[in-house]
Amino acid sequence: MKPFNQSYALIIGGSSGIGYATAKRLLESNIPVVIVGSSMEKLKTAQSELSRFGQIETIQANLYHEADIQRVVDFAGNFSQPIRFLVNAAGYFKPTPFLEHxxxxxxxxxxxxRASFFITQAAARNMAANGGGAIVNVGSMWAKQAIKATPSSAYSMAKAGLHALTQHLAMELADHNIRVNAVSPAVVRTPIYEAFIDPTELDATLSSFNSFHPIGRIGSADDVATTIMFLLSYEAKWVTGAVWDVDGGVMAGRN
Structure with a gap:
């Protein structure tokens, strides 16, 4: 991996979906990006597609394997290569009734x-040693609101924990000039739904949720990336510990 000549952004889960859309926007803003993903094939495709926008490197890591997590931790622990931005966008979602979990x-x-916790710790140590930075976690509407049609007790418990971690880190890391925020999306068109929906039926199935959102449509990855970019930016310099609903109005009320 070639060293960057400036601070960079680290995106966990950056080979597709919200992470990919955020990587593209960062590159368009002339910020070098390192994306972490589990699929080498997806990483190669992402690097090929995104390299025309700026300097991008990849790390293949399965966040369920301790050795892979440690490689990312060690990479982030290189304080001579400053991390300015961290986006935790890795996710998995498969609705399962509580009694069947x-x-x-x-x-x-x-x-x-657990993987996100220790990777974030390593990145925050890097930021603290290099003057600060900004972190955005990708949470979920399901952490705030139960939806009977999509039973998601374990998923929601994990995402609620990520929301809580966001607020705790905002308090603890403020003295190091590190801001920590989260976004809480509703239904967004990303590959995460392919875990339980046939890819050939994905568009039709997700479109059936359009009317669930007061704005009248499901979200795109770029809808969420736009807000992530703002939270990372200097324009949001007085925002930390926030969990922002980026959900087409779902938390305000459902149709």
Missing amino acids: TANDYNTYLDLN
């Missing part, structure tokens, strides 16, 4: 939180 289902969500 298994230990493996539960661990799928909570182990991902």
